[in-house]
Structure formats: structure tokens, C-alpha cells
Amino acid sequence: MELSFVEENYLKAIYQLELENPSGVSTTALAEKTKTKPASVSDMLKKLAQKELIFYKKYQGAKLSKSGLQAALLVIRKHRLWEVFLVKHLSFAWDEVHEVAEQLEHIKSNLLIKRLDQFLGYPKEDPHGDPIPNENGEIIEIPKILLSDFxxxxxxxISAVKESSPLFLQYLDKIKAGIGSNIIIQERIAFDNSLEILLDDRTLYISEEVAKNIYVTED
Amino acid sequence: MELSFVEENYLKAIYQLELENPSGVSTTALAEKTKTKPASVSDMLKKLAQKELIFYKKYQGAKLSKSGLQAALLVIRKHRLWEVFLVKHLSFAWDEVHEVAEQLEHIKSNLLIKRLDQFLGYPKEDPHGDPIPNENGEIIEIPKILLSDFxxxxxxxISAVKESSPLFLQYLDKIKAGIGSNIIIQERIAFDNSLEILLDDRTLYISEEVAKNIYVTED
DNA sequence: ATATTTTTTTAGACAAGCCTAAAACTTAAA
DNA sequence: TTTAAGTTTTAGGCTTGTCTAAAAAAATAT
Structure with a gap:
């Protein structure tokens, strides 16, 4: 089935929200993510359910079906492969890629994505540390721990970032924190939940908000 | 001004038809090119004129304005740069690129196109021999002579092809005719206007239809 | 258990682009 | 020059995806 640009975006958004809330995605959350209003989301959920891309009962939130998940992961695969291309070959900074990849992810051509994957050397992760689903829509979601919970x-x-807004990524660049950087929490400041950390042997302080957007894996 | 996908396609189509008919583009021709109906074209021409992208008087056909031309050439620039990328780096065959480039040409990012151009080494022509407009929308349309008129x-x-449908390009591959091939018309067959040609030292016959879709430049 | 607040859905509209059918205009032919 | 043929435009509708305002349902607080 041929999906529209908009439908693909909804499926992707549902996928992402479902990761954080596996019991079902709310209309409001989806409206925020897709930058629309709840009423518009309600309409669309009805249509997606009709096409059997999601499970949806009124007032009960949405969950991806098998085919919906497949479609969502294919879009995410394309998004992340393009991000790799932009950073590795067109020298984009990691904070510049998102917006463009949001467009490129909707290009329809199996051959293109196959050849792009090959050209890139079958990368496993995108520049933000997120895993790239394979051509069958299989993804290995590496258990992620938020730095704030570590x-x-x-x-x-540092294994990945949650936020990928330019402002946040530019801040990380500034403090020289990147995927792979070594990190140890030295002390939690009870007052505001900020952290004193050792980042590649430099001591610095980061806010709770920042710590909530960095994923780490134990060494 | 931000143009829609659809508007960009109309401008591109008008540009292409205007090349062949500089006195103005007819509604019917445009409908054919954009695979819509004349009534839809009429609507759209009104909107494009409103936005001052074209000059348009009812029943008199359309012509691109300065800004319309600029926009059309930018789309064509993107299309052709992507074609080069697909052929040179993703090993697409020249008959496989068109459809994908039709999508890629609408990606909006100045940085992307700038970096892509750089990555490709500032190519001057696409894989079909067509010139690539520069970043200011300037294009050098090389005087093209149809083989049928030579x-x-x-x-x-052979300097370019007019048609770029897969079937035609595959035929050219089959007879080993490509951009740069040497060609001499040996004889015109009066009966059906077919040609006996010498193509890189091989003698063969091609139909008038084929000869009408190959551009040549004198040696 | 009831009342209040919040969330979600429905109803009715709107914009972009497309369509068909009919009317208006232009061009070509008689 | 009038008629016929072809082209273009208008009128009215349809679909997709959005919105606001109002109604309905669910969650929360009293």
C-alpha cells in the first residue's frame, strides 16, 4: 500500500511515542509530536485504523499493527541512512541533518535505499547513536539508560541522544560531548538535580534537563 | 516565497515547453506534461500568475516571469545534480534515475544542494547530456541539433537525448549509443525517413522516431 | 458518589489540487 | 463571413488533511 507523506509521519510519531509508553499513544501526545491539533489526530487515527496500520479504539489511544510497525521502521531506516550520508559525505554537522532527513525519508524508491545503504557501507547507527533498522524492518533497540537515571x-x-534539536546538539558540541565520550557522574546536586560529571577527564556541571536527554551504556 | 511540490512541477513543465515554443505555453500541452486535465491547468495558471511567477492572459498561454524562471531553473538544477549523484555514486543506470530525481528535486535545503554540488565536483552536465544551471539559475543551453535534422x-x-524514458534509454544502451558516441549519417532512407548511420565505426539503421530524440553536436 | 477538570471525539468549515460537464472564446473551413 | 471544430475557462464537486467550537467521555478531586 502506498502511504502519503503525512501518514508516514504519523506512523513514525506513533512508533517513537510507543517506545516511551508501550501501553498506547494518546491523542494529545501525538498532536504535539506532529504539530497538529488533537482533533486532527482523531481524524487521522480513524483513517490509519481503517487501513489496519494501527489498533485504535476510541478514547483508548493507538498502537501500531504489524504492518504499521513495518512502515514506521522503514521510514526510520531511510531517515537514519540519509543522516549518515549527510554527515559522512556532505559534511553536515550532526545538528544540521534532522530537518533535511525529515524530507529525504519520504522519497519512495527501494532501489535508492538499497544502493544508499551499500554506498554507506551498511552502517548500524546514525550520527546520534540510534540504531538503523535493517531492510526487513528489524531493529535492535539497544537498552538505553538516561544519564539522569544512571x-x-x-x-x-554516551551512546545516544534523546533530543536532536540544533540547540541541544550545539550545546553538546560546545562541552565536547559526543557519541562515545566517557562519562562518570561524580555527584548529584540535590538542590536542582544537576550533575557534576567527569567527561573524558574534564569535570563539569550539567543540568537535569540535559542529563535527561543523554543516553549512556555501562562500560 | 515557499513553493509547493506541485507549483514547482508546473514551473518546470512550463520552462521545458517554453524551450520548444518560446511564444507561450498552451493549457493543453501543459496538461499533458503534468498529467492533469486542461481545467486543472487553468486553475493553476491563475494561481501562478497571481504569485507573479508567470505572465498569463486568458486564452493566451503562459510564460515564465523572471522569478518563475529562477524557480524553475533551481528545480532543474537540483534534478540534474541528483541524477549525477545517482549515476556516479549509487550506480544507477541512466534509465533508472528519472523517477527518483523527480522526487529528490523538491527537497528544500540550500545547504544540501550546495554541499551536493561540491561533493559531485561541480558537474556541468547530467547523465543525459543536459547542462546543469548554476546556483544563480544561469544555464548555458548548448545549441542542440536533432539527429533527424543533421x-x-x-x-x-551524441551530445544529449530528448526523451529520457527507460525504454528509449535502454534501446540506446542496446545499440551502444551514449553521450559522446561518434556518429555520421550515411544515408537517409526516403521511404520512412529512417537513417543508416555509422556509430563508433559500426553501421546500423535507426528509425526516424529514434533520430528525433537524439541531439548531436558537430565535431 | 458526585462534581469538576481534562482529554477525546464529532460537527462543520476551509485550502489545495484535482475532476467532469457546460459555457465561452479562438481558429480554421466553407 | 458565417459555420464548424477545437481549445480554454468557469462552475460545481470531490478528497486529503487541517482547523475551531461544541459535545461526550474519562480521569481526578471533593
Whole structure:
């Protein structure tokens, strides 16, 4: 089935919200993510359910069906492959890629994506540390721990970022934090939940908000 | 001004038809090119004129304005740069690129197109021999002579193709005719206007239809 | 258990682009 | 020059996806 640009965006949004809330995605959350109003979302959920891309009962939120998940992961695959291309070959900074990849992800051509994957050397992760689904829509979601939830004193590495807005990524560049950087929480400041961290042997302080948008894996 | 996908396609179509008929583009021709109906074209011409992208008087056909021309050439620039990318780096065959480039040409990002151009080494022509407009929308339309109109006996080279449908391009591949191939018309067959040609030292016969879709430049 | 607040859905409109059918205009032919 | 044929435009409708305002349902608080 041929999906529209808009339908693809909804499926992708549902996928992302479902990761954080596996019990079902609310209309409001979806409206926020897709930058529309709840009423518009209601309409669209009805249509997606009609096409059997999601499970949806009125007032009960939405969940992706098998085919909906497949479609969502294919869009995400394309998005992330394009991000790799932009960063590795067109020297985009990691904070510049998102907007363009949002457009490129909707290009319809199996051959294109196959050849792009080959050209890039079958990358496993995008520039933000997120895994790239394979051509069958299989993805290995690496268990991600938010830095804000991580144990004080343990060695870890930055494995991905949650936010990918330019402002946040530029801040990370500024403090020289990137995918793979070594990190240890040295102390939690009870007052505002900010953290004193050791980042590649430099001591610095980051806010709770920042810590909530960095994923780490234990060393 | 931000143009829609559809508007960009109309402007591109008008540009292409205007090349062949500089006195103005008819509604019917445009409908054919954009695969819509004349009534839809009438509507759209009104809107494009409103936005001052074209000059348009009822029943008098359309012509691109300065800004319309600029927009059309930017779309064509993007189309042709993407074609080069697909052929040179993703090993697409020249008959496979068109459909994908039709989508890629609408991606909106100045940075992207700038970086792509750089990545490709500032190419001057696309894989079909057509010139690529520069970033200011300037294009050098090389004087093209149709093979069907060319002098018998004179040496020439294939410089571009008019048609770029897969079937036609595959036929050219089959007879090993490509951009740059040497060609001489040996004899015109009066019966059906077919041609006996010498193509890179091989003698063969091609139909008038084929000869009408190959551009040559005198040696 | 009831009342209030919040969330979600429905109803009715709107814009972009497309269509068909009919009317208006232009061009070509008689 | 009048008629016929062809082209273009208008009128009215349809679809997709959006919106606001109002109604309905669910969640929360009293």
C-alpha cells in the first residue's frame, strides 16, 4: 500500500511515542509530536485504523499493527541512512541533518535505499547513536539508560541522544560531548538535580534537563 | 516565497515547453506534461500568475516571469545534480534515475544542494547530456541539433537525448549509443525517413522516431 | 458518589489540487 | 463571413488533511 507523506509521519510519531509508553499513544501526545491539533489526530487515527496500520479504539489511544510497525521502521531506516550520508559525505554537522532527513525519508524508491545503504557501507547507527533498522524492518533497540537515571560513580559512555534539536546538539558540541565520550557522574546536586560529571577527564556541571536527554551504556 | 511540490512541477513543465515554443505555453500541452486535465491547468495558471511567477492572459498561454524562471531553473538544477549523484555514486543506470530525481528535486535545503554540488565536483552536465544551471539559475543551453535534422555525411557526436524514458534509454544502451558516441549519417532512407548511420565505426539503421530524440553536436 | 477538570471525539468549515460537464472564446473551413 | 471544430475557462464537486467550537467521555478531586 502506498502511504502519503503525512501518514508516514504519523506512523513514525506513533512508533517513537510507543517506545516511551508501550501501553498506547494518546491523542494529545501525538498532536504535539506532529504539530497538529488533537482533533486532527482523531481524524487521522480513524483513517490509519481503517487501513489496519494501527489498533485504535476510541478514547483508548493507538498502537501500531504489524504492518504499521513495518512502515514506521522503514521510514526510520531511510531517515537514519540519509543522516549518515549527510554527515559522512556532505559534511553536515550532526545538528544540521534532522530537518533535511525529515524530507529525504519520504522519497519512495527501494532501489535508492538499497544502493544508499551499500554506498554507506551498511552502517548500524546514525550520527546520534540510534540504531538503523535493517531492510526487513528489524531493529535492535539497544537498552538505553538516561544519564539522569544512571548510577553515580560508575563508568559509562554516551551512546545516544534523546533530543536532536540544533540547540541541544550545539550545546553538546560546545562541552565536547559526543557519541562515545566517557562519562562518570561524580555527584548529584540535590538542590536542582544537576550533575557534576567527569567527561573524558574534564569535570563539569550539567543540568537535569540535559542529563535527561543523554543516553549512556555501562562500560 | 515557499513553493509547493506541485507549483514547482508546473514551473518546470512550463520552462521545458517554453524551450520548444518560446511564444507561450498552451493549457493543453501543459496538461499533458503534468498529467492533469486542461481545467486543472487553468486553475493553476491563475494561481501562478497571481504569485507573479508567470505572465498569463486568458486564452493566451503562459510564460515564465523572471522569478518563475529562477524557480524553475533551481528545480532543474537540483534534478540534474541528483541524477549525477545517482549515476556516479549509487550506480544507477541512466534509465533508472528519472523517477527518483523527480522526487529528490523538491527537497528544500540550500545547504544540501550546495554541499551536493561540491561533493559531485561541480558537474556541468547530467547523465543525459543536459547542462546543469548554476546556483544563480544561469544555464548555458548548448545549441542542440536533432539527429533527424543533421547533415548527411558530417561527423558529429551524441551530445544529449530528448526523451529520457527507460525504454528509449535502454534501446540506446542496446545499440551502444551514449553521450559522446561518434556518429555520421550515411544515408537517409526516403521511404520512412529512417537513417543508416555509422556509430563508433559500426553501421546500423535507426528509425526516424529514434533520430528525433537524439541531439548531436558537430565535431 | 458526585462534581469538576481534562482529554477525546464529532460537527462543520476551509485550502489545495484535482475532476467532469457546460459555457465561452479562438481558429480554421466553407 | 458565417459555420464548424477545437481549445480554454468557469462552475460545481470531490478528497486529503487541517482547523475551531461544541459535545461526550474519562480521569481526578471533593
Amino acid at each position: 548510577t553515580t560513580g560508575k563508568k559509562a559512555q | 547533415t548527411t555525411g558530417k561527423k558529429a557526436q
